[in-house]
Amino acid sequence: MGSDIPSIKFDKSRVSEDIKKALYADINGLPYIPTQLREALYGAALESISKGRDLALLTRWLVEQDVPGIDKGQASAIARFLNNRATVRMRINREASNGISESIWIHSGAPCLCPNAAEHLRANGTRYGLRDGLLINGVPSWPGMDEGCKCTWKAVIPGF
Numbered sequence: 001m002g003s004d005i006p007s008i009k010f011d012k013s014r015v016s017e018d019i020k021k022a023l024y025a026d027i028n029g030l031p032y033i034p035t036q037l038r039e040a041l042y043g044a045a046l047e048s049i050s051k052g053r054d055l056a057l058l059t060r061w062l063v064e065q066d067v068p069g070i071d072k073g074q075a076s077a078i079a080r081f082l083n084n085r086a087t088v089r090m091r092i093n094r095e096a097s098n099g100i101s102e103s104i105w106i107h108s109g110a111p112c113l114c115p116n117a118a119e120h121l122r123a124n125g126t127r128y129g130l131r132d133g134l135l136i137n138g139v140p141s142w143p144g145m146d147e148g149c150k151c152t153w154k155a156v157i158p159g160f
């Protein structure tokens, strides 16, 4: 006899090799994380992402490591950052596999708390290649990727 409460099932196959590789690169770019902890952080982050964005799990794990420079707030920001980026990449993969190749940048209306906030506001409504991203200050960028970015995007459905 199982429970009748439906559980939200996250499709783990979405965490593909390219998602894992990009996650590893994100972790290597994080400040304060000691080199010897990176492998374990990768494992914890992968678990958090594979559970469908379990931010509490990754935040708790990071706090337990007691890393100098990383308090509860920073742990939670790192958990959000790593999950946000993976979520964006998984959505890109899903849309690309559905035949979508173009997107429209959508600004949330609230200022992004990232260094390119003004550019993100200007990008609102701009069409760009789903995989290529939009060049912002010469760097390929995707909505929701940068820390503090609240932007999202709309898929351009082929034929419309």
Ligand SMILES: [Zn+2]
Pocket: 112, 114, 117, 120, 143, 144, 148, 149, 150, 151
């Ligand atoms: Zn933004």
